[in-house]
Amino acid sequence: MFKSTTYNFSRTVPGQAALFLRNYYIYFVLIAVIAFLSLANLDRFELFERGNFLYEKNIINILRVSAPILVLAGAFTLLMVSGYIDLSVGSTMGLSAVIYAMLAINGVSFWAAFSITAVCGALLGAFNGLLVVRFKITPVIATLITLSLFKGIALLLVQDGVSAIKSMGDLRMPQWFNDYGREGVLMGLPMAFWVAVGVTVVLIVLQNRSLLGKYAAATGGNPTAAKLSGINTSMIVFVLYAIVGMSAALAGIARASFMSLGDPLSGDGMELTAILVVLIGGTAFSGGEGKVLRSFIGALIIMTLTLGMLTLVPAYYQTLVIGAVLLGAAASNHFISRKDHAS
Amino acid sequence: MSVSIKADTALIDNRRMSDQMYITLLVASVAIGLFLIASMLVPNFFQLQNMLNLVTNNWAVISLGVGVSFLLVSGNFDLSVGGIVALSGVLSVWFAQSIGGANALSSGLGLPYWLALLAALAGALAIGGLNALFVVKFRIPSIIVTLGTMMVARGIAQVITQGSQRNTNLPDDFGLLGSLKVFGTSIQLPVVFMAALLLVAIFIERKMLFGRLTYWIGANPTAARLSGIDNARHITYLYLFSSAIAGVVGILLSSEFQSGYSNRGMLMEFDALVIALLGGIAIAGGFGSVIGMFFGAIILAVVTSAATGLTLSPDWQFILKAVAVFLAIMAQTWALTRRNQ
Numbered sequence: 234m235f236k237s238t239t240y241n242f243s244r245t246v247p248g249q250a251a252l253f254l255r256n257y258y259i260y261f262v263l264i265a266v267i268a269f270l271s272l273a274n275l276d277r278f279e280l281f282e283r284g285n286f287l288y289e290k291n292i293i294n295i296l297r298v299s300a301p302i303l304v305l306a307g308a309f310t311l312l313m314v315s316g317y318i319d320l321s322v323g324s325t326m327g328l329s330a331v332i333y334a335m336l337a338i339n340g341v342s343f344w345a346a347f348s349i350t351a352v353c354g355a356l357l358g359a360f361n362g363l364l365v366v367r368f369k370i371t372p373v374i375a376t377l378i379t380l381s382l383f384k385g386i387a388l389l390l391v392q393d394g395v396s397a398i399k400s401m402g403d404l405r406m407p408q409w410f411n412d413y414g415r416e417g418v419l420m421g422l423p424m425a426f427w428v429a430v431g432v433t434v435v436l437i438v439l440q441n442r443s444l445l446g447k448y449a450a451a452t453g454g455n456p457t458a459a460k461l462s463g464i465n466t467s468m469i470v471f472v473l474y475a476i477v478g479m480s481a482a483l484a485g486i487a488r489a490s491f492m493s494l495g496d497p498l499s500g501d502g503m504e505l506t507a508i509l510v511v512l513i514g515g516t517a518f519s520g521g522e523g524k525v526l527r528s529f530i531g532a533l534i535i536m537t538l539t540l541g542m543l544t545l546v547p548a549y550y551q552t553l554v555i556g557a558v559l560l561g562a563a564a565s566n567h568f569i570s571r572k573d574h575a576s
Numbered sequence: 577m578s579v580s581i582k583a584d585t586a587l588i589d590n591r592r593m594s595d596q597m598y599i600t601l602l603v604a605s606v607a608i609g610l611f612l613i614a615s616m617l618v619p620n621f622f623q624l625q626n627m628l629n630l631v632t633n634n635w636a637v638i639s640l641g642v643g644v645s646f647l648l649v650s651g652n653f654d655l656s657v658g659g660i661v662a663l664s665g666v667l668s669v670w671f672a673q674s675i676g677g678a679n680a681l682s683s684g685l686g687l688p689y690w691l692a693l694l695a696a697l698a699g700a701l702a703i704g705g706l707n708a709l710f711v712v713k714f715r716i717p718s719i720i721v722t723l724g725t726m727m728v729a730r731g732i733a734q735v736i737t738q739g740s741q742r743n744t745n746l747p748d749d750f751g752l753l754g755s756l757k758v759f760g761t762s763i764q765l766p767v768v769f770m771a772a773l774l775l776v777a778i779f780i781e782r783k784m785l786f787g788r789l790t791y792w793i794g795a796n797p798t799a800a801r802l803s804g805i806d807n808a809r810h811i812t813y814l815y816l817f818s819s820a821i822a823g824v825v826g827i828l829l830s831s832e833f834q835s836g837y838s839n840r841g842m843l844m845e846f847d848a849l850v851i852a853l854l855g856g857i858a859i860a861g862g863f864g865s866v867i868g869m870f871f872g873a874i875i876l877a878v879v880t881s882a883a884t885g886l887t888l889s890p891d892w893q894f895i896l897k898a899v900a901v902f903l904a905i906m907a908q909t910w911a912l913t914r915r916n917q
Contacts, residue, residue, distance in 0.1 A: 368906065370902075373859060374859060378902050384894045385891055385893070393889060505723060512720065518719075552730050553727070553731025553732055554731070555731070556725070556726070556731050557728055563710065563716045563724060564710065564714055564716065567714045
């Protein structure tokens, strides 16, 4: 490794094919997954018929269900690019869902409830940032602590005897609560999906055109060098945690709207999905490398695969498939990045 | 010259306690202190039976903690143990169930009991081998790998049990291991397993080359490799040991409940990690001890059972756990920096 960088500069430049593969393989994977799923049931249904994968309503449904992970993937990528991780996103989601549902059921208007929840999410994320940056706790431990903490708070907010905030007795969920995640506003897709697209676009711009993106990559690539060249890495990390917290809150809102209840456990396991999606997107776990857009595509792949699989095999295959995909993605990440060291 | 020699002898002065011993003592005194506080607040907490229960109720997590601790000391995570607990339990049931039950979930492979257990253990070891392959050979971060294998292991268990559980058509002696009492006392075999495991682990960690090498590798993998240690083989062994422990725990649990349940051991990997961290094992590797991990488990047990004793809503457990871990981590960092100033 040292030899190739020291003596042979031409070898560090990857070949055309390797570069193309590295930049675009994710799209091929998505196309392959879609092609596989739409052809798998062809013996029973027509290509665009009800029951087949490419049936319009089915695609809309998959995108609707994917809104939470789509809105979260971008911010999570930026955080991982800077070399940090947040395991508390699932609990942040659950807590935000509860807060949002409580506000909605008590008659707060949509925009107020939405912004209050988003701010709460940012604060929860900032709390993570505080533990990591100020108290210098290792990210994994710090966010394991808050995973437990936020989940506990969310469970306490829901009164005893009920499992989630929902319409009960006189208290009714307003209509907009459910519409946000389900009712199509543009091309048959709901607000929640378009918010996810909007957030992703903003983050892509942030990553490619702003100092935040540049500094995040610098922090992840070589923290010491970044610090020495005058970057306030603590500030960058703190801001990134806040952004992840806010995205997790938006994910919680999307999930709460879709299920039309504020379930404190609705985000459980989201940290795994987020890690999976970001890895599939080719982000290096050690930091320094990764693209928001690729994670977005990675999220589409995972959701397509998990939901599409349901038409082929029973639901209890899901964990196995996701685990295998995670290992496969990690291994292929390894081989692809090794390839451009070698070629 | 003579000055530097003096400095050297000061460094290896045995009268000064090592940082590790210091932290272990700190964790132990926190555990005992918490127990005393809980005794004052909760009625009937200060009883011999309750002290025993704090340990025996947590035998599974403490046992898993041994493997996880060794791996953490070597600088690697093992989050797959919870999945392996489910897998080996389900496998042992599936292999032991007799052929030709009424439906798919009640007919297994009909192996003899001992062979079923061995095969289940082999299944657990396979996951450990997979961990080692990905971590050592492909050099993928262990946290990712073991998250993946955790899902694969649990996924296989879910496929075998079709997302539910298998508990019919089992041989008569299947429940023997998990409910065996030792020498007429109320102590069960799993607890003896945990105690033996702890003693062996402490001996390996303190007195054997294998244990000391683990610290070397964790403290500085490059230096260890350059001084001729076979890191790859060592870490492979550690993953195999950890998965074997998890396999035995899974088998014992399935025997105790006489069922193979695919969701058993859910989140146990996080509990094992948390008690190891509470016990003062550094996440960066090279520092910590199994005794510390044991007292970490006691801290967690006291906190959760005191919360139940105070009749707080079970939801408080999560918050108390978070606060306990936060305080323990902060106390350790504070104590270490203060001591080494």
